[in-house]
Amino acid sequence: FEVAVPTLRRDHLDIPSDAVVYLCPQRGYKLSVHTARLQLQILKEVPGSYFLIKGLADKESTMNFFMQIAEEEGVECDRLRFLPEVPLEATHRANLGIVDIVLDTYPYNGATTTLETLWMCIPLVTRVGQQFAARNSYAMMMNAGITEGIAWTDEEYVEWGIRLGTAPALRQQISWKLRQSKQTAPLWNAKQFTREMEKAYEQMWARYLEGKIPS
Template sequence: MDYSTTVLSTEKIKVGFIGNCFLTHPVAYQIRAFIRLYNRSEFEFYGYNPWFCSAKEDELSQWFQATFDHFYSFGTDAFGIAQQIHDDKIDVLIDLDSCTSDITYQVLTLKAAAIQATWVGFDAIGLPTVDYFIVDPYVLPQGAQAWYTETLWRLPDCYLSLDGYEVANKAGIREQLGLSTDTVVFMCAQRASKIQPEILKLQFAIVEAVPNAVLIIKYHRSSKVFEEWCRSFAQANQFDVSKLYFLTPNPPQIHRANYYEVDVVLDTYPYAGGGMSLEALWMEVPIVTKVGQQFVARHTYTFLKNVGVEEGIAWTDEEYVNWGIRFGTEPDLRQRVSWKLRQAKRSAPLWNPQRFSREMEKALSAMVHRYRTGELVVPPRHCVGE
C-alpha cells in the first residue's frame, strides 16, 4: 500500500504502542501514567505486545491489558503484527523498544502505520520508516538533529513523566550488610554492563575521600564472575575492598525501599541510569551524574533538570568526583537536595503526568496534522496490506 495516499481517521486519533514492556518492567512504570490519563474523547489507544508471555501473577501486565482500548498479544510473526496494525488503521505507531527487539524492528520496517515514532526506549532506532524521535530540551543537546534520520520532536519539559512508585517498608540493608548508622552509604544500582571501569575508578576515588564511607553495587542479576572482577579491579586500583559491598536483585518494591538507607547514588557513564535514577529521585536521594552528548548519557541529567536540582550534575570527571565528595562530607547539602526532591513531587514536570499528558497529546495531534496537510511527506512504500 502507498501510505503517501492514505487518509487518516477524521474522528479519534488512533495511537498504537508496540513493545515488550507491558509487564513489570522499567519502561512500563515510565509510560503507565500517560496510558492512564490520556483523553479518551480524542484518542484511542492500542497496545501491541510481541513475544508476549501472559503472567497471571503480574499485576502490571493485567493493568495494561485492562486499560488500553485494545490490546493484542503476539508471538514472533512480525508480518502478522504489522498486518493487525494496518487493519486497525493506526494513525501514529509508538515504538517503545527502539533497537532492543528484533521483532519490533521488523514491524517498524514494514511501515504498518502512516506515522511512526520512537519514545522512551534505548535510543532512536535509525530506520528510514520511523519519522520521529520524541525527546526534550535536555536529553539531547542542541544540534543533535544532525545525528538522526528521524526528526527530533522536543516536548517542552521532560520526555516522560511518572505518577510515582510503589515502595515497601524499609529493607534493612545496613543491618543486612553490618553497616553502622553513621556509615556514609554510596550506591551504584545498575545493570552490570553499565558499570564501566572508568566510572568505577571515579566512584572509588569518591569513597576513599569520604570518612567512614562504603560503596554498594546493586546490579541486575547475581554473578560471582562480575563481583570477582569488581574486587580484582578495586585491588588493582588500590581501593580498600572492605569498603565494597554487593546487593543482588529484589522485587521492585523492596528494591526501592533500599534507598531509605542510602545517602548518595552514583550514576554510571556513558550509560546513565533510567529507571534506577527515577526510583532514587522518587525516594529523595541525591544523585551524582556525569553528562555526555548521547541520549543514553543524559537521562539522569534531564530528570534532575526537571525536578529543579542542579546539585550533582557534572560535566567532567573532576566535577563528578567533587560532587560525590561534597555529598559524602556535607550532610546539610544532602538534606537540602532531599528537601528539594520532596518539594518537587508537588508540581515538577517529572512528577506531573497530567501536564505531560496534555503536552504529549498536543505532539501526537500535531504529527497527525503535519501528515494530513502534507507537511510530513511519507515516501511511497510497499508493505503489508497490498
C-alpha cells in the same frame, strides 16, 4: 511508586549508622571500568564511606570486577558490599533508605533506577553525555528541579560525589527539594506531560500539512 517494608538495615551489612553510604544499582551491562574507577576515587576521598553494588549480573564476576579496580585505586575491599536481588521492586525501593547517595553509570545512565532514586528523595550524581542513553538521568533531574549532582566532565562527577559525601546539610537540602518536587515538578505530573506531548504532535502535524521539514 509503591514502597514496601524494608528488609535491609545497615547493621545487616556491618556498616556503622553514621557512615556515608553510596550505591550503584545498575545492571551489569551498564558497568564500565572507567566509571567504576571514578566511583572508587570518590569512595577513597570520603573517609569511612561504603559502596553498595546491586544489579542483575553474575555476582562473582561483579565482585571480581569491582575488587580488582578497588585494589588498583588503593581502596580497601572491605568497604564494598554486594547486595542480592530482592523479589519485589517495592522492597528494593524501601531498602534504598539506607543509602545517602546514588552514583549513576556512564555512558549508559539509569532509567527506572533514576526515577526510583529521585522518588525516594536520595541525591544522585550523574555524568552527562551526548547520546540519549547518557542524558536520561540529566533530563529527569532537571524536570525534578535538581541541578546538584549533574556533572559534565569526569572531574565534576568525582567532585560532586565527594562534595555530597562530605556535606550532610547539602544532602538534606536536596532531599527536601525532591520531596517538594512531588507536588510541583513536571517529572511527576503525568497530565502536564500528556498535554505537552499532544501539543508537540499537533505542531508536527501542522508542519507536515504546511510542507515544512521537521525542525
